Amino acid sequence: xxxxxxxxxxxxxxxxxxxxxxxxxxxxxxxxxxxxxxxxxxxxxxxxxxxxxxxxxxxxxxxxxxxxxxxxxxxxxxxxxxxxxxxxxxxxxxxxxxxxxxxxxxxxxxxxxxxxxxxxxxxxxxxxxxxxxxxxxxxxxxxxxxxxxxxxxxxxxxxxxxxxxxxxxxxxxxxxxxxxxxxxxxxxxxxxxxxxxxxxxxxxxxxxxxxxxxxxxxxxxxxxxxxxxxxxxxxxxxxxxxxxxxxxxxxxxxxxxxxxxxxxxxxxxxxxxxxxxxxxxxxxxxxx
Amino acid sequence: xxxxxxxxxxxxxxxxxxxxxxxxxxxxxxxxxxxxxxxxxxxxxxxxxxxxxxxxxxxxxxxxxxxxxxxxxxxxxxxxxxxxxxxxxxxxxxxxxxxxxxxxxxxxxxxxxxxxxxxxxxxxxxxxxxxxxxxxxxxxxxxxxxxxxxxxxxxxxxxxxxxxxxxxxxxxxxxxxxxxxxxxxxxxxxxxxxxxxxxxxxxxxxxxxxxxxxxxxxxxxxxxxxxxxxxxxxxxxxxxxxxxxxxxxxxxxxxxxxxxxxxxxxxxxxxxxxxxxxxxxxxxxxxxxxxxxxxxxxxxxxxxxxxxx
Numbered sequence: 001x002x003x004x005x006x007x008x009x010x011x012x013x014x015x016x017x018x019x020x021x022x023x024x025x026x027x028x029x030x031x032x033x034x035x036x037x038x039x040x041x042x043x044x045x046x047x048x049x050x051x052x053x054x055x056x057x058x059x060x061x062x063x064x065x066x067x068x069x070x071x072x073x074x075x076x077x078x079x080x081x082x083x084x085x086x087x088x089x090x091x092x093x094x095x096x097x098x099x100x101x102x103x104x105x106x107x108x109x110x111x112x113x114x115x116x117x118x119x120x121x122x123x124x125x126x127x128x129x130x131x132x133x134x135x136x137x138x139x140x141x142x143x144x145x146x147x148x149x150x151x152x153x154x155x156x157x158x159x160x161x162x163x164x165x166x167x168x169x170x171x172x173x174x175x176x177x178x179x180x181x182x183x184x185x186x187x188x189x190x191x192x193x194x195x196x197x198x199x200x201x202x203x204x205x206x207x208x209x210x211x212x213x214x215x216x217x218x219x220x221x222x223x224x225x226x227x228x229x230x231x232x233x234x235x236x237x238x239x240x241x242x243x244x245x246x247x248x249x250x251x252x253x254x255x256x257x258x259x260x261x262x263x264x265x266x267x268x269x270x271x272x273x274x275x276x277x278x279x280x281x282x283x284x285x286x287x288x
Numbered sequence: 289x290x291x292x293x294x295x296x297x298x299x300x301x302x303x304x305x306x307x308x309x310x311x312x313x314x315x316x317x318x319x320x321x322x323x324x325x326x327x328x329x330x331x332x333x334x335x336x337x338x339x340x341x342x343x344x345x346x347x348x349x350x351x352x353x354x355x356x357x358x359x360x361x362x363x364x365x366x367x368x369x370x371x372x373x374x375x376x377x378x379x380x381x382x383x384x385x386x387x388x389x390x391x392x393x394x395x396x397x398x399x400x401x402x403x404x405x406x407x408x409x410x411x412x413x414x415x416x417x418x419x420x421x422x423x424x425x426x427x428x429x430x431x432x433x434x435x436x437x438x439x440x441x442x443x444x445x446x447x448x449x450x451x452x453x454x455x456x457x458x459x460x461x462x463x464x465x466x467x468x469x470x471x472x473x474x475x476x477x478x479x480x481x482x483x484x485x486x487x488x489x490x491x492x493x494x495x496x497x498x499x500x501x502x503x504x505x506x507x508x509x510x511x512x513x514x515x516x517x518x519x520x521x522x523x524x525x526x527x528x529x530x531x532x533x534x535x536x537x538x539x540x541x542x543x544x545x546x547x548x549x550x551x552x553x554x555x556x557x558x559x560x561x562x563x564x565x566x567x568x569x570x571x572x573x574x575x576x577x578x579x580x581x582x583x584x585x586x587x588x589x590x591x592x593x594x595x596x597x
Contacts, residue, residue: 037375038326087325088493092543094329095486099536102408102483106530119407120390194333195390198383205376242394248387255380259367 004237012126013233013243019131019138020183020190021199021229025222026145027183028204029214030176033156037201038087039076039177042094043184044196046072049097051118051188052104061118062133065188069181072097077174121192121244123233130189137182144179152176153214190229191244198244199225202251206258210265224254292525300414301521301531307419307426308475309487309513314433315471316492316513317506318464322444325489326375327364327465330382332472332484334360337389339406339476344392349406350421353476357469360385365462408480408532425474429467440464441502483532487513490539497550512542 004010047065054064155162155169163169187196207221232247292298335353342352367377443450443457451457475484491512499505520534
């Protein structure tokens with residue numbers, strides 16, 4: 001088992017996977033807190049366009065993804081500070097980008113394998129340069145997040161009060177989306193466009209069920225995504241199913257276990273559910 | 289240009305595409321007003337796993353799609369009861385099934401090509417029997433919608449009031465997700481699972497910005513959906529670019545200007561219209577009376593000559 005690590009591609013996969021898992025565990029906590037799960041999903045689809053455009057131009061796919069996702073993050077940030085209620089706009093950007101990606105794909109070749117690699121990840125083809133870029137971008141993300149940590153946490157928990165206290169919510173929101181764009185681009189290399197959600201949102205959501213303080217939740221979220229990512233890689237080398245399948249299954253198992261644990265540990269935290277459509281027009285007056 | 293209609297596969301594409309555009313236009317309206325766009329996206333991705341599983345087992349893709357999406361719709365409505373949890377719960381189910389989908393495909397030979405055609409659709413590969421299946425499912429959907437349309441509309445706009453009036457709001461919500469699941473399964477053959485969303489959200493999102501009355505918005509949404517689909521197929525048949533690209537680009541290209549131009553109108557009107565419709569729907573106010581001397585709520589501008597028969 002351990003002699004696997006003699007191979008370059010195995011080392012690269014574990015290194016890149018580890019960095020991505022840590023960064024997405026961290027950023028994911030804020031994604032869940034800010035209710036931007038759909039925005040991160042959309043950014044990952046924008047990354048699809050980026051990767052196909054990069055293939056079309058013959059440049060590195062990570063660069064293409066970074067360029068497109070950062071651009072889209074800026075655009076989404078300008079949509080407003082309450083991205084949570086912008087589902088339709090986010091969705092429209094998502095489909096348009098996907099359509100554009102399909103066009104790029106059809107121009108390059110009719111090669112379906114490229115598409116599948118982008119969509120479902122190709123961790124085993126990560127090169128040494130990719131690892132360096134991933135580590136660099138990962139470090140930058142972590143440092144920026146550390147600087148923004150307190151105001152971002154405040155603005156995420158209670159945007160109204162934060163704004164009243166002079167925290168620049170809109171600016172923070174744009175900055176955070178840019179960070180999210182970087183994390184999404186990196187995660188795409190590991191698990192692919194369609195499964196970014198598995199590393200970015202699922203571990204954080206599971207952690208949030210069990211830990212209620214920000215620090216412990218972040219720590220738990222990072223651990224879950226790291227264990228899932230490395231565990232998935234080990235399983236992929238031992239078994240012969242795709243790595244992204246194992247990673248996704250592990251994070252999903254963590255999520256469902258956390259759901260069960262929460263029900264046992266904190267039974268009284270359950271609140272009466274409200275109807276989804278209230279979220280769309282929160283300011284609607286009550287008639288009659 | 290019109291010579292392409294001689295080919296049976298173009299005819300099939302037009303027939304199936306039109307049926308899909310009509311059903312997505314109607315269902316999409318409810319999807320957007322209920323704020324469930326992400327669920328629509330997730331259900332279409334979940335369909336991927338079903339289609340891949342069906343390919344592996346050698347059954348019809350539609351069967352796999354129906355099983356997986358309807359199952360997921362039920363799971364979503366059970367898991368995602370809390371508002372804050374909903375998106376995440378949907379996302380977890382979505383990624384998990386996508387992971388399963390990739391597993392199924394890797395077990396199957398001709399992996400990448402099959403994945404590609406499921407994800408992006410193969411409108412040229414639609415047979416006449418596919419058209420019949422689509423027609424049958426669409427008819428079923430319409431029948432169910434005709435039965436639950438009014439309560440569904442009511443509960444979409446004001447769940448509390450609907451519940452107070454004795455409507456089974458939760459059940460309606462689950463039923464609605466199942467309807468979306470069936471729609472996604474129908475639409476998948478035409479534009480692929482990744483882009484079903486374009487027809488499900490694009491036309492209604494545009495229509496809602498332009499027309500405020502539900503019936504009018506649904507009508508416009510159907511018209512827009514049909515236009516995008518027909519134009520998309522026509523353009524694709526005469527060029528080498530894929531149908532799904534044309535459809536998404538048309539949807540986005542129309543939506544963007546409408547969103548920004550109609551913005552000022554809607555922000556003022558939406559509130560008035562909404563509370564008005566709710567009161568009428570609840571039967572607490574008479575439509576005729578209200579149209580004539582309803583007090584305007586925020587801007588002091590009276591609404592002119594709208595008659596709701």
